Amino acid sequence: MALDAKLLRADFPVLAASKAIYFDSACTSLKPRAVIEAEASYYNEMGACAGRSHHSLAKKTEEKFESSRERIARFAGAKKEQLVFTKNTTEALNLVVRSLDYSQRRKIITTPLEHHSLLLPIMEQQRRGVAKMEMLGVLPDGTIDESSLSAIDRNTALVAIHHTTNTTGMRAPLEKIVKAAHDAGALVLIDGAQGVPHSRVDFGKLGADFLAFSGHKMCGPTGIGCLLGKKEAFEKLDTFIVGGETIETVSLEKVVWKAAPKRFEAGVQNYAGAIGLAAACDYLSRVGMENIERHEHGMAGKLIEAIKSIPGSTIYGSPDPSRRSALVSFSLKGVQPHQVALMADSLSKIALRSGVFCAQVGMHALGAPKEGAVRASLYLYNTEEEVRTFAEAMQKIAKVG
Amino acid sequence: MVLCFIALPVFLVLSIFSAKYRSLARRAMDCVFRTATLRPCDTGLDEELKAAGIAGIMKVSPSAAAFTNRHFEAISMALAILFVLSLVFTAEGLYNYWAYGNCNGKLGGFCPISDVQNGAVLKAPKTLHGISAGNPQANVTVVEFGCFTCPYTKAAEDGVRGMIANYSGRLHYVYEAFPIANHPYSQEAALAAFCANDEGKYWEYREAVFAAQDGLRANGTSVLYGIAGQLNLTRFGACMASGQFEGLLQQNTDECAASNIYGTPTFFVNGKPFVGQTAIFDVEKEVKRLLGE
Numbered sequence: 001m002a003l004d005a006k007l008l009r010a011d012f013p014v015l016a017a018s019k020a021i022y023f024d025s026a027c028t029s030l031k032p033r034a035v036i037e038a039e040a041s042y043y044n045e046m047g048a049c050a051g052r053s054h055h056s057l058a059k060k061t062e063e064k065f066e067s068s069r070e071r072i073a074r075f076a077g078a079k080k081e082q083l084v085f086t087k088n089t090t091e092a093l094n095l096v097v098r099s100l101d102y103s104q105r106r107k108i109i110t111t112p113l114e115h116h117s118l119l120l121p122i123m124e125q126q127r128r129g130v131a132k133m134e135m136l137g138v139l140p141d142g143t144i145d146e147s148s149l150s151a152i153d154r155n156t157a158l159v160a161i162h163h164t165t166n167t168t169g170m171r172a173p174l175e176k177i178v179k180a181a182h183d184a185g186a187l188v189l190i191d192g193a194q195g196v197p198h199s200r201v202d203f204g205k206l207g208a209d210f211l212a213f214s215g216h217k218m219c220g221p222t223g224i225g226c227l228l229g230k231k232e233a234f235e236k237l238d239t240f241i242v243g244g245e246t247i248e249t250v251s252l253e254k255v256v257w258k259a260a261p262k263r264f265e266a267g268v269q270n271y272a273g274a275i276g277l278a279a280a281c282d283y284l285s286r287v288g289m290e291n292i293e294r295h296e297h298g299m300a301g302k303l304i305e306a307i308k309s310i311p312g313s314t315i316y317g318s319p320d321p322s323r324r325s326a327l328v329s330f331s332l333k334g335v336q337p338h339q340v341a342l343m344a345d346s347l348s349k350i351a352l353r354s355g356v357f358c359a360q361v362g363m364h365a366l367g368a369p370k371e372g373a374v375r376a377s378l379y380l381y382n383t384e385e386e387v388r389t390f391a392e393a394m395q396k397i398a399k400v401g
Numbered sequence: 402m403v404l405c406f407i408a409l410p411v412f413l414v415l416s417i418f419s420a421k422y423r424s425l426a427r428r429a430m431d432c433v434f435r436t437a438t439l440r441p442c443d444t445g446l447d448e449e450l451k452a453a454g455i456a457g458i459m460k461v462s463p464s465a466a467a468f469t470n471r472h473f474e475a476i477s478m479a480l481a482i483l484f485v486l487s488l489v490f491t492a493e494g495l496y497n498y499w500a501y502g503n504c505n506g507k508l509g510g511f512c513p514i515s516d517v518q519n520g521a522v523l524k525a526p527k528t529l530h531g532i533s534a535g536n537p538q539a540n541v542t543v544v545e546f547g548c549f550t551c552p553y554t555k556a557a558e559d560g561v562r563g564m565i566a567n568y569s570g571r572l573h574y575v576y577e578a579f580p581i582a583n584h585p586y587s588q589e590a591a592l593a594a595f596c597a598n599d600e601g602k603y604w605e606y607r608e609a610v611f612a613a614q615d616g617l618r619a620n621g622t623s624v625l626y627g628i629a630g631q632l633n634l635t636r637f638g639a640c641m642a643s644g645q646f647e648g649l650l651q652q653n654t655d656e657c658a659a660s661n662i663y664g665t666p667t668f669f670v671n672g673k674p675f676v677g678q679t680a681i682f683d684v685e686k687e688v689k690r691l692l693g694e
Contacts, residue, residue, distance in 0.1 A: 335470065338445075342452030347459065399463050400455055400470040 003291040005383045011283075012381055021350040021386045026166050026194060026327050026357075026377030028216045031276075032283050039221050039276030049268055051245055065271050068278035069261075075281035076192075076211065076228055077202030084227040084234075084261040085269055089193040090117035092212035092227035095264060096189045097121040097160060099237040102131040105157035105186065111136045111144060111172070113165045113362040118191050122160060131157065138365050142168040142317035149180045156186040163195025163211075167362050168317025169300065169327030169377070171195070178207045187233055193217055197379070198296055198325040200289040209233035215273060220280035224273030227264070234260035241266045284380075292380045296326035299378045299387060303328045306391035310398045316366040316373055326378035329357070331368065332394065334401025340374045340394075348393045352376055403477045404447040405432035407484050451477075524660045525672035530652040531577035532594070532603055534565050541671060541691045542573040543684060546657055548581045548665040549590035550618050553678035555611045557666045560681035564688065571692055578650060579657040579665055585618050586625075588650065593625045595646035596637050605631050 009015050011032040015022065022030055042064070048057035050065040070080040086092040097108070098121055108122050108131050125131040137145030142165070152159055159181040164171050174190065181188045188208040195201055196211075197218030203211050210233060215224040229237075239246070239257065243266035248256040257263045284292065301321035307313050312333030318324070332340055341354035356363045356372035363372050376390065405428075412426035425446065432442040451473060459466035469476060497506035526544050545561060547554040565574050578594070580587035590610050597606030609628040610617065617624040629637050640646070660669075668675040670687040 336448075338448050339452050339455070339470075342449055343456045343459070346453050346456035396459055396463060400459065400467040 003287060003295040003380060005295065005381055008287065009381050009383075015381060019349060021348065021382075021389060023376040023378055023382065023386075023390065024351045024353050025197075025379035025382075026169075026217070026375065027353050028222065029197065029219050029379050030381065031221065031280070032219055034283050035219055035221065035276050035279045038279030039272045042272035042275050046271070050271060061271055064275055065269065068274040071278040072226060072274070072281050073228070075285060076196060076213070076226070077204045077206075078211075078228045081261065082203070082228050082230065084229065084264045085274055086212075086225040086227050086264075087223060087270075088216070088225035089191060089212045089214040090225075092210075092225050093118045093160070093189065093191060094121045095227055095240045096210050096212070096229075096237065097125060097158070099240045100158055100187070101236065101238065102157050105155050106132045107134055107153070107156040107158075108132070109134050109136060109152050109156055109159045109161075109181075109186070111161055111362075112138055112365040113142065113144075113167060113359065114160070114162055115166055115191060115193065115362075116358045116360070117193075118160055118162070118189075119359075119361060136161075140367070142170050142366055144172050144177075146173060146176060149176065152177075152180045152184050152186060154184055156181065156184050158187050158189055160189040161191070163190050163192045163201065164198065164325055164327075165317075165359070165362065166194045166327070166357055167329050167359050167366060167375075169194070169324040170317050171323070174206060174208070182207070187236065194325065194327070197284075199293045203228045215277035215280060218277075218280055219283055220277035221273045224270050224277050226277075229260065231260070234263075237264075240264055243267045287380060293325075295380060296378065297321055297324075299326035299382060299384075300324045300328065302384060302387045303376055303378070303390075306387060307394065309391075310394055312398060312401060313394075314373075316363070316368055326382070327375065328377075329363075329366075329368070329373040329375045331373045332398045332401055335397060337372050337374045340397055343397050343400075344390075344393050347396065348389050350390055350393055403474075403481045404450050405429045405436070405442060405444070406481055407477075408446065408450060409433050522661065523667065523669075523674040523676070525669050525674075526577065526656050526660050528652070528656055529575050529577075530649060530656055531575045532598055533573065533575045534604075535568070535572045535574045536570050537573050539571050539573040541568070541571065541688055542575065542669075543688065544575045544577060544669040546577050546579045546660070546662045546665055546667040548579055548584050548587045549594065549607075549610050550584040550587040550614055551581060551665045552614070553664075554666045555614050556678045557681040558611050560685065564681070564685055568688060568692065572688065577653045577656055579654065579662055579667075580650070581665060586621055589622050589625060589641075590617060591650050591653070592644070592646050593629075593637075593641060595649060596640035597629070597632055599640060599646075600632050600636060602631055 011034065012030045013033055013036070014030045046057055046061045046064065048055070048061045050058065050062040052058065066080070069083050069085070073080045073083040086095065102125070108125065110118065110122055110133065112135055122133050126133045134151050136151060137148035139145050159177060161172050161177060163174065178188050187210070189210040190206065190208045190212070192201055192211045192213040194217070196213040201211070209230050211228040213226055216222040246258055246263050246266045248258055303326060304315060304319055304321050307315055307328060307330045308319065310332065314331045316329040331337060337354035341352040344350040344352050353375040354372065357375055409426065409429040412422045412429050415422040416426045428444040428446045432444045432446055435442045455466050455470050458469055494504035498504050500506070529544065565572065578591035580591050594603060594607055594610065597603050606629065613624050613628050664676060666680065668680055668684045670684055671691060673687060675683050
């Protein structure tokens with residue numbers, strides 16, 4: 001059954017309250033009522049700690065928290081033991097990059113297209129002399145140059161790469177990359193922040209060692225993210241943030257750490273966030289990830305068509321909608337990106353992102369000027385009518401350039 | 402950056418009336434402070450103002466929006482210069498008013514907030530040659546020096562009539578004609594009003610003259626005849642042709658000169674002067690005060 005965006009919009013209180021055309025879902029998505037209520041249910045009905053106390057409220061919290069873990073893991077094709085709760089994707093990526101042992105293998109392979117959340121921890125490891133960073137090549141249309149996969153060798157500890165970029169909405173050739181990495185004995189870390197919310201991502205089938213994603217980009221709450229990892233991959237990581245509930249026993253002489261995922265979940269967790277994210281996964285599953293993916297490809301086509309028809313417009317990345325989620329970065333000749341976004345808001349209440357999207361190196365690699373570009377990123381609640389309004393507004397704004 | 406300098410005083414004033422402008426004023430102040438201390442202004446306020454401005458213009462005229470976008474720096478610089486100049490002139494005027502009693506300083510000239518022009522203080526009229534209404538024995542006398550083709554005099558007219566009606570019996574009102582040289586057909590209108598008064602129809606004719614002010618200024622004396630329907634036209638025509646009230650008008654004009662009148666309407670309430678289009682409100686307040694209301 002096809003997705004009916006107009007029908008789904010009723011589930012999102014913000015859309016009813018503001019009448020805005022929300023094209024900034026790559027930054028953060030809107031939240032359906034079911035998620036808001038689920039998150040509030042923790043504060044209304046439980047409000048206790050999980051895994052520590054033994055009273056009934058604590059037990060109820062533990063039960064809800066762990067069942068949320070199971071539902072989220074299942075949504076992403078993983079087992080609950082494979083899911084570590086984090087604050088967001090950034091923390092999950094930092095956890096892997098900063099906790100891996102680089103004494104035997106020195107190299108981290110990545111791409112210039114990565115979000116700062118992934119690129120900066122790697123650069124920090126290089127600056128500290130812990131690891132050496134190497135880049136895969138990127139073609140002018142934003143495609144990974146597969147001939148550069150030969151850089152992955154026996155000295156590579158980690159290949160860290162996006163599932164889908166936040167600058168072009170294009171996917172990396174993960175099957176080939178995972179194979180090349182595993183053939184060389186390297187681990188693979190995938191930044192799924194822009195992939196998991198928009199397509200069916202199955203951690204088991206993906207074959208990667210780690211997959212990170214955020215709740216807030218997939219209709220879930222802010223402040224909750226996930227790191228999925230294989231058991232043997234988690235065992236290769238040193239501790240990251242340590243504290244309550246990460247240990248089996250502790251004395252001044254020795255600490256016995258718990259196994260993952262608990263070893264990486266120090267302190268009281270974001271129970272409300274986890275319950276809300278599980279509700280978001282349930283919501284997306286009810287809509288159907290295949291339906292969402294199909295809807296977004298259709299929207300991407302219309303977005304690209306609208307932008308291409310504007311004289312002096314530039315689209316970054318491949319103009320082929322079948323290779324994208326509904327995310328397009330572009331610029332209009334003679335009008336600064338920030339001005340385009342501000343004018344779109346003033347003219348038609350269209351929420352767009354402008355700048356370099358926390359991917360300065362990537363935008364430079366794609367040929368964008370230092371001011372960056374404008375980004376329209378759509379989701380399941382956006383309609384063709386909104387794209388038409390967007391197109392009309394862009395036509396008007398382009399004329400001032 | 403330039404926009405922040407203009408925005409700051411504007412938002413500061415608006416902040417007095419609405420809290421929603423206070424954060425904008427704070428951002429503008431931050432930008433001005435940063436610029437003054439040679440640091441980059443990073444509030445983004447100038448970009449927001451530019452975008453909002455161009456988007457607003459776009460709704461009216463896309464070509465004007467394009468022009469504004471392409472020449473935004475030059476336009477904002479010109480606005481800033483105008484703004485600074487207006488601040489300088491305002492400050493100069495206030496200083497002159499404080500130092501010389503007139504916004505133009507020693508040179509004198511029209512000053513809407515001053516009763517001192519060309520170094521001469523307005524003096525209360527003594528002879529009262531004009532047309533009067535109300536009670537001549539009343540304790541409060543209001544004298545108006547007006548011009549029939551002056552838009553400011555016309556604007557005050559409703560207030561004048563309301564005041565005469567409200568304080569009937571307790572107020573003596575006198576209208577003295579002051580035909581201003583650069584107001585067309587003012588002298589002719591004043592003479593026509595005297596002719597109407599001769600037939601006992603002054604107030605009806607005065608109302609008709611103010612109502613037809615725009616037409617009179619544009620089309621001349623024929624309008625004065627056209628609105629004289631309530632008069633004996635033969636007598637009115639003869640009166641106008643004879644110039645029999647030119648002497649009275651001269652007496653009115655002489656009285657204006659003696660009182661140092663420089664603009665219309667000018668009111669005197671028991672000798673106290675009030676000048677300008679909105680002075681009638683202050684006149685009423687003064688009348689109320691004198692009548693103990």
